[in-house]
Amino acid sequence: MGNRKGDLRYGETSKGIGKVAALDRMNVDTDQIIPKQFLKRIERTGFGEFLFFDWKYNDDGTLNEDFELNLPRYADACILLSRENFGSGSSREHAPWAIREAGFRIILAPSFADIFYNNCFKNSILPIVISKDRTDELFRLVWENEGYSLEVDLVKRSVTGEEINFSFEIDDFKRKVLLEGLDDISQTLELKDSIGKYEKLFVDKRKWVLPEERESL
C-alpha cells in the first residue's frame, strides 16, 4: 500500500480521478487505521506504511492475504470506500496522516465520526458522505469491475464513474479550504483584534476562568 500513483489533484482542475479500494467494514476506528504502537513519533510523517497495520499483517509479520486492501487490484487506488461511522474513536490525527501518506485522497462512506471528519480537511483529504444504497451500489461496482475508478469534481460536487453519477454535499467553507489550501491559523490571526477584545472580558466579567493557584497546595 506504499506508493499509490493515482491521478488526483485539486487546484486548477479541482478534480480527483482514481481507482477505488473497497473496505467492507462498519465502524472502522482510528485504533485500526493506525494502531497505538505507531503514535510515538514526534513528526507528522512516517505513518503511511503502518496504515491498518494489524489487519495488514499476520502475527508472524507476513502479509495477511485475507485483508482486502492487500489485494493487488487495489494497489494503486487513491479513493477509499467503506461503511458507516468511519474514523470513530480516538482523535488521533495520525489516522488521516497515515491515510494520506499511503496515497488515499478521498474517502466515501455513509457516515464519518466528527473529529476524524474535521481532521481530514486539515490534511487535504476529502471525506464524502454517501447514502447507504449508493454505498451498496458502489461496493458492487468495485467488486465486479477490477480497476473501477471514479472522477470526483470538488467544484461541481459530483462523483462520476461507469454506471454511476451523483452529487454530494459539502460545507462551502470546508470546500474552499480544500480547494485553496488555506492556512486556518493565519486566517484566525487576522481576527486578532476581536480575540483581544474578547479577552478584555477577563478583567471584569470572567476573572474566575483564570486559573489562580492556591499557595497552600
Place this chain on the structure above:
Amino acid sequence: MAGKTLFDKIWESHLVHEEEGKPSLLYIDLHLVHEVTSPQAFEGLRITGREVRRPDLTFATMDHNVPTTDRSGPISDPISAKQIEALRQNCKDFGITLFGIRINSQSQGIVHVIGPELGLTKPGMTIVCGDSHTSTHGAFGALAFGIGTSEVEHVLATQCLRQNRPKVFEIRVDGERQYGVTAKDIILGIIGHIGTAGATGTVVEYRGEAIEALSMEERMTVCNMSIEGGARAGMIAPDQKTFEYVKDRRYAPKNSNYKEALEHWETLHTDPDAVFDKSLTLDARKIAPQVSWGTNPGMVTDVTSKVPDPNECEDTGRKKSMEQALEYMGLKANTPITDIHVDRVFIGSCTNSRMEDLLAVAKMVKGRKVADGVSAMVVPGSQLVKKKAEEMELHRIFTEAGFEWRESGCSMCLGMNPDILAPGERCASTSNRNFEGRQGKGGRTHLVSPIMAAAAALEGHFVDVRGWEIEKGI
C-alpha cells in the same frame, strides 16, 4: 423567543467572531495538552515562528505513554522516552505548566482525571484537548471536546477554535437505578441503545432523575463515554454538588472571584421552554449491569443475557460486523455472558480510576482473593488519587487480594506503555474502548463497571453483582 439550552448559553458566551458561510470562532478557556497528540503542533509553531497565545490557560501532563511501574529510573522504551522528553522541552520553551513524571509529579495523572481534581475544570467553560475523551469535563456543565493535532496547534496559537454549531441532543434517564447498577452501566446502556454513531454531530445533555442523583465522579464516567456514542461532547447542568466539588481546589477561583463565578454558574441550566434538536428518554430501573461482547462499545448487553446471534440480525452489514466481532472475540453466539471466563482484569482509565471507583472495588475485594489464573491490576487515575487511596490503605486491600497496584497513567486502556494484553487474552476492563487490538494486538476487551470487573476478578468469569453484598465496609 424560546429559552436556551445549557449548550446554547455556553456557546453564545464564547463567540469571538461570526461570519456568514464560515464556522464560528469560539474562545477556549482551558487547553489541556498531553505527550502523544501535541509534538507536531509545537513543531508547527516553531516552523512558523508563532507563540502560545495564552500559556496561562494551557496545562500539560504526560499520561498515555508513561510507565506505571517504578519511575525512578530512565524509561526503557527509547521512543516513548523521546516523546515524553519532547513534551518537557515544549512546555519549557513555551512557558506551559506541566504535571510530569519528574516535574510536579505529585499532580501527574490522566489528563481527564487531573483537570477536575486540580480545579482547572469549572462550569461554563470551553475546554479542549487533543483527546476524544475530553467530553469527561462536561460533567461540570462545561463545553468540552476532543480535537485533532492541527486544531491543537490552532488553539495554542490563537486560543480559539473554528467550529460549526452542533445540534443538541437531550438524553433523559428517569427513575432510580437498581442496587449494583453504576454510572458505567447507565452510559453503556445508553450507547447500546443509540449505537456508536447515534449521537454523531451533536452535543448531548444528560438530564433526569438518575443523572441528577449521580455524584460528580459518576457524572464524569457518563460524560467520558459520550464520544463512544459519537457525540462531540456530553454535558450535565451544574448543581450544588458541582459547586461543592470545585470549591477550594487548587486552581479554583477564590473569595470574591468564587462568589462571582457562583452567580454565573447558577444560570447554567437549560431553560424550561428551550427546545432540543433531538430527545431520548430511558428508564434507569430497566438498566442492568452491562458487559460488552463485541469490538465497539455499542456491542453491549445485560449481564443476565447471552452473546447475540448474528443470524437473528436482518441488516446484512450489521450481521457481518457482528460475525467479525465474534470471531475476533473468540465467542460463540448464545453463550450466557456469565459463562465467559477472563484472564485479566484492568481497573483504571479516565472512565473509572477515581477515588469512588477504587473504594467500590476495595469494598468488593476486601478479604477475598483473585481467582486462580486471573491476573488483575489497579491503576489509579492520578498521583493524588494514588496518595489518597494509600492513606486509606486501599492499596493493601488490593495487593492482599492479589491485584497489582500501580503508578498513575492510561496504562492498559490503550497499551502504549508495556501494559498490554497478549494475543487471545480476555480482559474485564473498566476502560471505554473495546476496539480490536486496543489493549494489545489480538487482546479481547469486555467493558464493565469497576464492581463488575472486581467480581469477575474474584470469580474468574462475569457475574451479576446485584446478587452480591457490595457494601461490606472497610
